[in-house]
Amino acid sequence: MEYAVKATGVCKDYGSFSLKSVDLEIPKGFVTGLIGSNGAGKSTIMKCLTGAVIKDSGTVEFDDGLELKEIGLVFDECPFPQYMKCEQLDGIFTRMFDGWDGEKYFAHLQQFGIDRKKKVKDLSRGMSMKLQVAVAFSHPTKLLILDEPTAGMDPASRDEFLDSLREYMQDEEHAILISSHITTDLEKIADYVSFMKNGQILVSSGKDELEESYGLLKTGGECPIDKELVICSRRSESNTVYLINDKAGVREAYPELVVDDATLEDIMVMFARGDY
């Protein structure tokens, strides 16, 4: 498989928080979703990829022919000058990006319902995310790195945004790395997912494989199945929920047990809050 970006053993120590030898591969032609709780390290690794944060060690390799300026970025905080009007940004980016398409930019502003006369600081959170998306879509890119791009967007806007990402992915030279707390967005858009916790990648896998393999076993009493298959568990007063591998195998071997499908959200919550 060809990679747009490949990070190997990336470390970054902030004292109170550190990235611990993160390996992350973003395959060309696919959407990779990054999932994890607040403070898991998603934004930090994204910034390490682009050089916005200087890593302590490890390597970040770009695909031949992918240049930094060909990466479209959306970060959780809008980085544009706060006191400028949206339409004035056109003048800045014309000078910044080769191939900046002003017409496209204004078309996106209109499509997203952003008032071009408004100042950046006066946009709501959802609107300022859309503004960043409009900028990312208005210069030639091969990779989009999107940190919580759907934060603050209403469901219809999110759906429209995901459609525009699907459109972007019609070119198989393109790739996307996207993080979101709205895991259903990732369920809809991601081809691959990586779970992060405490500055580490716990699991990276094809989304379909993950959904086919992971399940939630709900039972009282002792763990009734091979412990090798159990990833983690959460106990409550009335029962215990286990996050398990190979749910099809378990269902066949123990038809009497309750084994539910696990959504990305279920998996994330179990990873974040389960006992190992």
Place this chain on the structure above:
Amino acid sequence: MEIIISNSSGKPIYEQITDQIKGHILSGKLQAGDTLPSMRALAQDLKISVITTKRAYNDLEEEGFITTVARKGCFVSATEPSLLRENNLKTAEEHLQKAVDLAKQSGISLEEVQDIVKILYEGE
């Protein structure tokens, strides 16, 4: 090409796609030589992963229903009717196997099952 994906059917999505495309070929809605949408276009349209459509197309290709021509796209193969019949016979057998397993578990007799099959078949 009409494809309807159900999220509650319990059947994997790639299988829903292969089954429905096979259905279209069997029923003659898709003819030999017809172009199928590209894997990326179908993924976009159905709002699913490219990996899923790729898996579906790979399976269809392996079973001889479609052929992929590099840089041109995917086409419906000239399939032999006997191949299609065999394929459906296999699927029918799988379904009947499930029915028989269930019948055995619940103490339903062979005669009862045969009666049901007869009624269903003739009722069509």
